[in-house]
Amino acid sequence: xxSTLINHWxxxxxxxxxVLAFIAIVFEVLNKSVVAIAxxxxxxxxxxxxxxxxxxxxxxxxxxxxxGMMILVEIAKESGLFALINSHLASFSKxxxxxxxxxxxxxxxxxxxxxxxxxxxxxxxPITIALVSGMGYNPFPYVIAEILFSNIGxxxxxxxxxxxxxxxxxxxISFNSFIAHLSLPIILIILxxxxxxxxxxxxxxxxxxxxxxxxxxxxxxxxKIHYQYCRTNLNTAYMITVATVIVLTIIGFLLQFxxxxxxxxxxxxxxxxxxxxxxxxxxxxxxxxxxxWPTLGFFAGLFVLVRGLESVGVLEIIGHSLIGTTNNFxxxxxxxxxxxxxxxxxxxxxxxxxxxxxxxxxxxxxxxSDPHFSLLWWALVLGACLGGxxxxxxxxxxxxxxxLARKHGIPITFLSYLKYSLPLTLMALTVSSxxxxxxxxxx
Amino acid sequence: xxxxxxxxFRDIEADLGTHKFSLLVLDALKDxxxxxxxxxxxxxxxxxxxxxxLLQMTRPRYAILLNSFYKILEVNDKTNYKSKISELVxxxxxxxxxxxxxxxxxxxxxxxxxxxxxxxxxxxxxxxVRSTLDAMKQQSDNFSVIVAGQDAEKTESNIVFLYNHNIDxxxxxxxxLSHVEKVVDMVxxxxxxxxxxxxxxxDPGSRGIISQFKLEKKPIYVFLTTSxxxxxxxxxxxxxxxxxxxxxxxxxxxxxxxxxxxxxxDRVSVDLVDYIVTEKGIFTPDELKDVYDDMFKKRKKERxxxxx
Numbered sequence: 001x002x003s004t005l006i007n008h009w010x011x012x013x014x015x016x017x018x019v020l021a022f023i024a025i026v027f028e029v030l031n032k033s034v035v036a037i038a039x040x041x042x043x044x045x046x047x048x049x050x051x052x053x054x055x056x057x058x059x060x061x062x063x064x065x066x067x068g069m070m071i072l073v074e075i076a077k078e079s080g081l082f083a084l085i086n087s088h089l090a091s092f093s094k095x096x097x098x099x100x101x102x103x104x105x106x107x108x109x110x111x112x113x114x115x116x117x118x119x120x121x122x123x124x125x126p127i128t129i130a131l132v133s134g135m136g137y138n139p140f141p142y143v144i145a146e147i148l149f150s151n152i153g154x155x156x157x158x159x160x161x162x163x164x165x166x167x168x169x170x171x172x173i174s175f176n177s178f179i180a181h182l183s184l185p186i187i188l189i190i191l192x193x194x195x196x197x198x199x200x201x202x203x204x205x206x207x208x209x210x211x212x213x214x215x216x217x218x219x220x221x222x223x224k225i226h227y228q229y230c231r232t233n234l235n236t237a238y239m240i241t242v243a244t245v246i247v248l249t250i251i252g253f254l255l256q257f258x259x260x261x262x263x264x265x266x267x268x269x270x271x272x273x274x275x276x277x278x279x280x281x282x283x284x285x286x287x288x289x290x291x292x293w294p295t296l297g298f299f300a301g302l303f304v305l306v307r308g309l310e311s312v313g314v315l316e317i318i319g320h321s322l323i324g325t326t327n328n329f330x331x332x333x334x335x336x337x338x339x340x341x342x343x344x345x346x347x348x349x350x351x352x353x354x355x356x357x358x359x360x361x362x363x364x365x366x367x368x369s370d371p372h373f374s375l376l377w378w379a380l381v382l383g384a385c386l387g388g389x390x391x392x393x394x395x396x397x398x399x400x401x402x403x404l405a406r407k408h409g410i411p412i413t414f415l416s417y418l419k420y421s422l423p424l425t426l427m428a429l430t431v432s433s434x435x436x437x438x439x440x441x442x443x
Numbered sequence: 444x445x446x447x448x449x450x451x452f453r454d455i456e457a458d459l460g461t462h463k464f465s466l467l468v469l470d471a472l473k474d475x476x477x478x479x480x481x482x483x484x485x486x487x488x489x490x491x492x493x494x495x496x497l498l499q500m501t502r503p504r505y506a507i508l509l510n511s512f513y514k515i516l517e518v519n520d521k522t523n524y525k526s527k528i529s530e531l532v533x534x535x536x537x538x539x540x541x542x543x544x545x546x547x548x549x550x551x552x553x554x555x556x557x558x559x560x561x562x563x564x565x566x567x568x569x570x571x572v573r574s575t576l577d578a579m580k581q582q583s584d585n586f587s588v589i590v591a592g593q594d595a596e597k598t599e600s601n602i603v604f605l606y607n608h609n610i611d612x613x614x615x616x617x618x619x620l621s622h623v624e625k626v627v628d629m630v631x632x633x634x635x636x637x638x639x640x641x642x643x644x645x646d647p648g649s650r651g652i653i654s655q656f657k658l659e660k661k662p663i664y665v666f667l668t669t670s671x672x673x674x675x676x677x678x679x680x681x682x683x684x685x686x687x688x689x690x691x692x693x694x695x696x697x698x699x700x701x702x703x704x705x706x707x708x709d710r711v712s713v714d715l716v717d718y719i720v721t722e723k724g725i726f727t728p729d730e731l732k733d734v735y736d737d738m739f740k741k742r743k744k745e746r747x748x749x750x751x
Contacts (some may be wrong), residue, residue, distance in 0.1 A: 095478075209480040210480055210482065213494050215475035216472055219472075220448075220468060223471050227467070247629070354483050
C-alpha cells in the first residue's frame with residue numbers, strides 16, 4: 001500500500017515538474033534554459049532521479065555535435081564567408097525579383113539543411129530586406145517565405161534542425177539515411193511552396209526585363225551592396241580555409257558509414273581543426289563565448305526531465321495508449337505525423353520530440369519487427385520540423401525572423417503570418433502523409 | 444520609387460563622393476540597358492524619359508547625372524531601334540570616360556598651385572582633392588595635410604587614403620581647428636555642385652571651415668568639374684535642407700533620450716572662396732559665374748526640347 005502510494009507520488013512529481021516546465025517554456029514565463037535546468041534539479045532534489053542518473057541521461061553526443069557546429073558557424077560568420085555568398089547571390093539575381101526570390105529561398109533551404117535554422121535566418125533576412133525594400137517592394141512575403149524555407153530545408157538532414165539531431169543520434173539513423181529518405185518529400189514541398197508564393201505574389205515577383213526604371217534601381221542597389229561588401233576588408237585566404245573545413249566536415253558527415261565515428265566527433269574535429277588553423281585570426285575567447293551555452297543547457301535539462309518521466313513509467317503508459325488507439329500501423333504513422341505536426345505548431349518541437357523518442361522506442365518494443373517501423377521516425381521528423389512552420393511561435397527561426405523584420409520596420413503579426421503559414425504547413429503535412437503512405441503500401 | 448531613389452542616391456553619394464557615385468549610377472544604367480528586353484522604340488523612349496523624370500525629382504538633384512542624361516537622350520533620338528541599346532551603352536561608356544578625363548584635366552590644372560612646404564587643410568572625401576594630392580605627392584612636393592575630423596567613417600577614409608599614398612598628415616577635430624588656424628596655409632575642399640544662385644553644395648561642416656579660414660585670410664580652393672554644375676532654375680525645393688532625424692540615448696544614462704539631426708549638405712556662397720579649380724582652369728568667383736552663366740544658357744535650349 002505504502003509502496004503504491006510512493007509510486008503514484010513519484011509519477012505526480014515527475015509529471016507535475018514536466019508539465020510546469022512545459023507550460024513555462026511555451027508561454028516564455030522564464031528563459032527556457034533556466035526552466036529546463038531548474039526542472040531537472042527539482043527532480044534530483046525530490047529524489048525522482050539520483051544525480052548520477054541525471055548526468056547519465058544527458059546525451060553528450062548531441063551536446064557536442066551542437067557545440068561543434070556552433071563553433072564552425074561562428075568562425076564562418078566572422079570570416080565574412082556568409083557576406084560573400086550573399087553579395088554574389090544578389091549579383092547573380094541581376095536585380096530580378098523572380099530570381100531574387102528563387103535564389104534566396106533555395107539558398108535558405110539549402111543552408112538550413114547544414115546550418116542551424118536560426119543562423120540561416122540571421123544571415124539571409126537582413127540582406128533580403130535591404131535588397132527588396134531598396135527596390136521599392138514589400139519584403140513581407142520574402143521574410144515569411146525565408147522562415148518557412150529554413151524549417152523545410154532543416155528537415156532534410158540530421159544536422160539541419162535540433163529535432164533531427166535528437167532523433168538521428170538517439171535512434172541511430174545515419175546522416176545519409178536522412179537525405180536518402182527525406183529528399184523526395186522535401187523537394188516536392190519546396191516546389192509546391194515556391195509555386196504557391198509565385199502565384200499569390202506574381203505582381204511583385206514577376207520578371208522586370210521590360211521595366212527599365214526597375215532594372216535601373218535594382219542594379220543600383222546591387223552595386224551598393226557590392227561596394228559595401230568590398231569595403232569590409234575581407235581576407236580571401238581566411239575565407240577559403242573556413243569554407244574548406246566546413247566542406248570537409250560535411251563530407252565527413254556523408255562518409256560517416258565509412259569513417260565509423262559519431263557525428264559529434266566529426267563536427268568537433270572540424271571545429272577544432274579550424275580553430276587551430278585560423279588561431280591567429282580569431283579571438284578564441286570570443287568564439288567560445290558565442291557558443292549558445294543556454295541552448296546546450298536547455299537540451300541537457302530536457303534530457304533529465306524526460307528521463308524523470310521514463311523512470312516512473314509514464315512514457316511506457318503513453319506508448320501503450322498510442323498503440324491502443326489503433327491496430328492499424330498505417331494509421332499509427334499518420335497519428336505520429338499529424339500529432340507531431342499540430343503540436344509543433346504551438347509548442348517548441350524540441351521538448352515534444354524528446355518525449356516522443358522514448359515513446360516510439362516503447363512502440364518498437366511492443367510491435368517488434370514490422371519492416372516499416374522506420375516510417376515512425378520519418379513521420380516524427382517530418383511532423384516536428386514542418387509543423388514548426390505553422391505559427392509564429394512554432395520554431396526558434398520563426399521568432400527570430402519575425403523579430404528581425406520588426407526591427408527593420410516590417411511588422412508581422414500572428415495572424416498575418418498564419419495566413420501564409422497554416423495552409424502551407426497543412427499542405428506540407430499532406431504531402432508527407434501521401435509520401436509515407438505510398439512508401440508503406442507500395443515499398 | 445522617387446523617395447527610394449532619392450535616399451539611395453544620398454546614401455551612395457555620402458559613401459563614395461560625387462565622382463564615384465555618378466560613375467556607379469551610370470554603370471547601373473548601363474547594366475539595366477543590357478538586361479532590358481527591347482520591344483519598341485516608343486515604349487523604350489517613354490521608359491528612358493521616366494528615369495530622366497525620376498532623376499529630376501530626386502532630392503537633391505544630381506547635376507552630373509542630369510547632364511549625362513541629356514547626352515543619352517540625344518543619342519537615343521538619333522539612333523535606329525536595331526542599334527539603340529548598343530549605341531546607348533557606348534555613349535554611357537564615353538560619358539564615364541569623359542568624366543575621368545575631366546578629372547585628370549582638373550588635377551593637371553591644380554598642379555599650378557604652389558604647395559611646397561605648405562600645410563593643406565582637407566575635410567571631405569572629394570575624389571578631385573585626393574587625386575590632386577596624390578599627383579602633387581608624385582611630383583615629390585613637400586607638403587603636409589591636416590584632416591579636419593568629422594564623421595568617423597569619412598575621417599578614417601581620408602586617413603586611409605593619406606596613409607596609403609604616404610602623405611604626411613595629422614587629424615584635428617573640426618571644432619578644434621581654431622588652434623591650427625595659424626599653421627594652415629590653404630584649404631582644399633570638394634563640392635557636389637554649384638546652383639543658379641552661385642551657392643556651392645558641399646559636405647556638411649564645410650561652411651563653418653570656410654567662414655573660419657576666410658577670416659584668417661587663408662586661400663580657399665574648391666575643386667569641381669563643370670559637368671557637376673546644376674544648370675536649371677533655382678526653386679524653393681532646390682534650396683531645401685535634407686536631414687536624417689534619429690532617436691538616440693545618452694551614452695551612459697540610457698533613460699535620457701534625444702533627437703539627433705544629421706544634415707546631408709551645406710550651402711556655401713561662391714564669394715566666400717578664393718579659387719575654383721575646374722578642368723577648364725582655375726577661376727576666381729567672378730570668372731566662375733561667367734562660365735556658369737554661359738553653360739546655363741546652352742542648357743536652357745536642351746531643357747525645352749525634352750521637358751517642354
